[in-house]
Amino acid sequence: MADQAFVTLATNDSYARGAMVLGKSLRNHNTSKKLVVLIGPQVSEPCQAVLKRIYDELKVVDVLDSGDTAHLAMMKRPDLGVTFTKLHCWTLTHYTKCVFMDADTMVVSNIDELFDREELSAAPDPGWPDCFNSGVFVFRPSVETHGKLLAFCTEHGSFDGGDQGVLNGFFSDWATADISKHLPFIYNLSSIAIYTYLPAFKQYGGNAKVVHFLGKTKPWSYTFDPKAKRISGNVHEAATHPSFLLDWWTLYAGSIVPMLHQQYGDQPFHSGCVEGESQSANPQQELELQMSSEERKEKWEQGQADYMGQDSFDNIKRKLDTFLK
Structure with missing residues (x-):
């Protein structure tokens, strides 16, 4: 499926190494989808070269150089720089559907079936399950959605200071509108949840497909x-x-x-x-x-x-x- 892709983001060399492991884990489990990595300009040349060997597409993104809309938004909310960078994933409009995964995730099984889901599908956050965790989510790239997200960002900010607060504010009906958009926890097994509900981890942990090192x-x-x-x-x-x-x-x-x-x-x-x-x-x-x-x-x-x-x-x-x- 050339028009579908897994997408991640690395803003520095440390997260670039996480992205390398994520990409390799997807390859090792025989994904049929394209792999895309968005990187910040701080990522070094050697790390970029390795990422290019693993990913089909590498795109350098810098909020301040990303066009007038993002530039103006950034002037009003400089505190949300990294969040604006992550929202660039909606600009990948040469893909019809994507799954975003944080660079501190790793797959332990093939997860191509996630592309059967619709925007915005995500797993509940273990800290507040009425919010979704933005480490893994299904989305549809769209210039219109990207613009609306930037406008929302500028007007409302983020209740947690990051992308998760923005996305939960924008997709505010996730908790109640459509249960099919609630991904099973095995697609975003947050590492901190293992000790908070150990019996469930012992019962279901063996079915984990994605581990998230929160x-x-x-x-x-x-x-x-x-x-x-x-x-x-x-x-x-x-x-x-x-x-x-x-x-x-x-x-x-x-x-x-x-x-x-x-x-x-x-x-x-x-x-x-x-x-x-x-x-x-x-x-x-x-x-x-x-x-x-x-x-x-x-x-x-x-x-x-x-x-x-x-x-x-x-x-x-x-x-x-x-x-x-």
Whole structure:
């Protein structure tokens, strides 16, 4: 389907690496759709070159250079710069239908069936389910819609300071008008939701098709030992399940880093892959080992016990059995 496309946005090199993993994950799961990446002018030449190898179309977008309408809107609301940039996806009018995906998402299954949905289809946000999460949504490119969105942006702003507030304000009847536009949560499994409703994750998580790494700490914020298959980083900030992080890093280290090395050549760059001496711990153990007893206590008090790992029922039962014996 040459007139349908997955679309993402990368405003800098960090998010560009996320976009690389997203694009490669879509390719690996045999999408039949075109892949489009919108990038900001700050994305470096080597990263652009890698993106061009993965995506069918790369388009540089800069709000201040995007035409009079956006320019005038930007003058009134400079605080919404990144939001205006994301709204450029509606200008891709050589496509009849698109699915936008944030650069911090990754597919774990083919999701071409999303193109059977209509604008604006999206999954509920775990923080406020009457709003949709704008990390994954189905839309129809339209110059008219783009203009209306910019006008709405300028007049009403965003209740959350970003694109999600703008889009929920514009498509305000999403919660009530048409249930067919409510995507199942498996198409936008927000990582922070795993611990907030763990029984549901254990029941349905295996059906996940898209993982969304919400929160301040993104997958590329960690470091990875490819030999030991070990992830290191600030686990206290992590709001995702270690197996999803491992999937992201395995794909990034195996497929993306070699392409980056080719493009950077002799120029130094930080890939995030660091080989250490220890090769015994698995990623789950490594993440657990880094969490101090104080941090674990704090997690428990917040209702965020690691039910899938250290604090699993089997582990607790084993410790109780040992104690009682």
